[in-house]
Amino acid sequence: MVEKSNIDVVERRRGSGVKLVYDILRDEILDLKLAPGSPVDEVLLAERFQMSRTPIREALVRLAGEGLIETLPNRSTLVSNIDLLNLNTYFDALVLMYRVTTRLAAQNHKPADLVAIRELHGQYAATVETRDLRDMIAVNAAFHLAIAEAGRNPYFTGLFRRLLDEGRRILRLYYNSYDEQFPQRFVDEHAEIIAAIERRDLDLADHLGKIHGEQIVEQVQRMFVRNQKLDIKL
Amino acid sequence: MVEKSNIDVVERRRGSGVKLVYDILRDEILDLKLAPGSPVDEVLLAERFQMSRTPIREALVRLAGEGLIETLPNRSTLVSNIDLLNLNTYFDALVLMYRVTTRLAAQNHKPADLVAIRELHGQYAATVETRDLRDMIAVNAAFHLAIAEAGRNPYFTGLFRRLLDEGRRILRLYYNSYDEQFPQRFVDEHAEIIAAIERRDLDLADHLGKIHGEQIVEQVQRMFVRNQKLDIKL
DNA sequence: TGCATTTTTCTTGTCGACAAGAAATATTTT
DNA sequence: AAAATATTTCTTGTCGACAAGAAAAATGCA
Structure with missing residues (x-):
């Protein structure tokens, strides 16, 4: 009988991790599950998605390219604020x-x-x-x-x-x-x-x-x- | 007298490498110095800019986000073609x-x-x-x-x-x-x-x-x- | 020779570790 | 006690190494 670990280490296709993280984070941002201005921690995301920071970072770079998150150099990255004034x-x-x-x-x-x-x-x-x-x-x-x-x-x-x-x-x-x-x-x-x-x-x-x-x-x-x-x- | 190495290992500010590579590649693509369809090799770029593949990759991800390059999964990345039909x-x-x-x-x-x-x-x-x-x-x-x-x-x-x-x-x-x-x-x-x-x-x-x-x-x-x-x- | 199969090569994708920068905290000095 | 300075901590930025996938090359077989 095959033993099932209680930690699901899901076997993923190489290259699919970035898209997964990107899609999920994008939805969470657009649905306001992640509040505007809230921090986006790479290490936490790496733990949550069970992968290293590299693919996480790539997903974040893409999100930043669309203006959904903002990166403060050497410090932190945040979910972009909604500009209600404009x-x-x-x-x-x-x-x-x-x-x-x-x-x-x-x-x-x-x-x-x-x-x-x-x-x-x-x-x-x-x-x-x-x-x-x-x-x-x-x-x-x-x-x-x-x-x-x-x-x-x-x-x-x-x-x-x-x-x-x-x-x-x-x-x-x-x-x-x-x-x-x-x-x-x-x-x-x-x-x-x-x-x-x-x-x-x-x-x-x-x-x-x-x-x-x-x-x-x-x-x-x-x-x-x-x-x-x-x-x-x- | 200060000895000058013949290899310029330029001291860069942390985080500036990505922007440097991004800006230069972007200009080269838009000026057609890099022909549409031509390959973009991460390792070559890493050697050219004297940095590891990580910041190179981040610059490429950004360029891909703007549609200036295209990434074929697990294979190669190319300068995007100009769509003259449309x-x-x-x-x-x-x-x-x-x-x-x-x-x-x-x-x-x-x-x-x-x-x-x-x-x-x-x-x-x-x-x-x-x-x-x-x-x-x-x-x-x-x-x-x-x-x-x-x-x-x-x-x-x-x-x-x-x-x-x-x-x-x-x-x-x-x-x-x-x-x-x-x-x-x-x-x-x-x-x-x-x-x-x-x-x-x-x-x-x-x-x-x-x-x-x-x-x-x-x-x-x-x-x-x-x-x-x-x-x-x- | 022609075709299928195996091996090699080449490029990208991922990882873990470490370094740098900035903020937060602790320490010293006046 | 307050201000300046040093230390710690925390997060991001970079690196070198390795793995995986696909194409190219080499090999085996009819």
């Missing part, structure tokens, strides 16, 4: 990317893209029913990313992905005050956007993307103001 | 960023920004006189980046920087067929852009940015076609 620059970029990606999707999409988009649209509608915020944020991001992919411009898709990631953190900040009525409206707007893309109506797609983006922005700003009034520390 | 998506993104950054600069600039922009404008005019293409490309990029900085949206600035970097590589491909008449026109257009920014005329700045971007695109496309006719391998 939220407007974030919103500017987000709305423009909503417009551009939706417009390009109307222009460049192929039939297979619409299948994928509709699939995610259905998933989003389902998560709205369950009222699970984490799923809603994730599926909504995936839905809009699928539209961006259909637009076939990797430069825009890349920036959009980063903006949606940052949005995961921002939305999570407002978890409690999340207004439960607006998701249904978003489902309808998503449907309109899909229709415009399918009809290849570039200007309408652009316009709907703009409205949709601006409504999300407005919603977040309202939550922001309300939280400030409630004196919630950010 | 040039149009590149141009789409570039023109939009020209527009957006110029518009935002008109909206958000402060007096100090204009000083910096004008300084680079002067430098650009000077490099046009010398007809040194490498300087022209670099200073032109710096000029437009300064405008982007004045727009104060780091998301746009980041994407724009990457696009201008990629442009360094693309322009260098066409070095020989570079048309010597258009730089002077660009100097004049730069002056118009500065004036629009100073007047805070958002729509005009946007429009001029668009025209300027499209003219660069047109120029590159013309060179592209001419090179294809001449049967130059790309």
Whole structure:
């Protein structure tokens, strides 16, 4: 009979460790399981993931490249803070990317893209029913990313992905005050956007993307103001 | 008298090695001193820079994060190829960023920004006189980046920087067929852009940015076609 | 000779150990 | 007791060595 050690030393494929650590830490940062400003200790991570500091460090370098962590030379590395003072620059970029990606999707999409988009649209509608915020944020991001992919411009898709990631953190900040009525409206707007893309109506797609983006922005700003009034520390 | 070794073992500040390697390799890639597709050997680089593979690797991970090199797992790492088939998506993104950054600069600039922009404008005019293409490309990029900085949206600035970097590589491909008449026109257009920014005329700045971007695109496309006719391998 | 298989080589991926830098703590000096 | 200085501690940065994986070369076999 094979003896099973109580410490799981998992056999990993060479090279997979970095991706594992990167993916997990990235999710934990974006879901605010790791609070902004909290320290990221290489030695602790090495113990936690049962590997040496080298692959841990590589994952951290990648995360730093995306701005998710910050490295203070010779001292420590921290989870990046969310810059709430410059939220407007974030919103500017987000709305423009909503417009551009939706417009390009109307222009460049192929039939297979619409299948994928509709699939995610259905998933989003389902998560709205369950009222699970984490799923809603994730599926909504995936839905809009699928539209961006259909637009076939990797430069825009890349920036959009980063903006949606940052949005995961921002939305999570407002978890409690999340207004439960607006998701249904978003489902309808998503449907309109899909229709415009399918009809290849570039200007309408652009316009709907703009409205949709601006409504999300407005919603977040309202939550922001309300939280400030409630004196919630950010 | 102090004896000087013929091997320069330079005393470096701890942590500076990565930045050194990163900066040099980045420049060499963007100036096409390292040809797209050519191998990047960690051991060779370690010997060249007189340091161990660890900091070399960290620099390479960062370059990979920006898409400048590609890593084939367990095998080799290469300088990324320039995707000439999808040039149009590149141009789409570039023109939009020209527009957006110029518009935002008109909206958000402060007096100090204009000083910096004008300084680079002067430098650009000077490099046009010398007809040194490498300087022209670099200073032109710096000029437009300064405008982007004045727009104060780091998301746009980041994407724009990457696009201008990629442009360094693309322009260098066409070095020989570079048309010597258009730089002077660009100097004049730069002056118009500065004036629009100073007047805070958002729509005009946007429009001029668009025209300027499209003219660069047109120029590159013309060179592209001419090179294809001449049967130059790309 | 032509093809499959084994061996070698070459490059990357991972490790454990040590050094350097900065902050925190302890010590000395006035 | 307060300030300056020395020491310790803690985390990151770098190193040299070795292992793993894949391609290339060499070998064996029909």
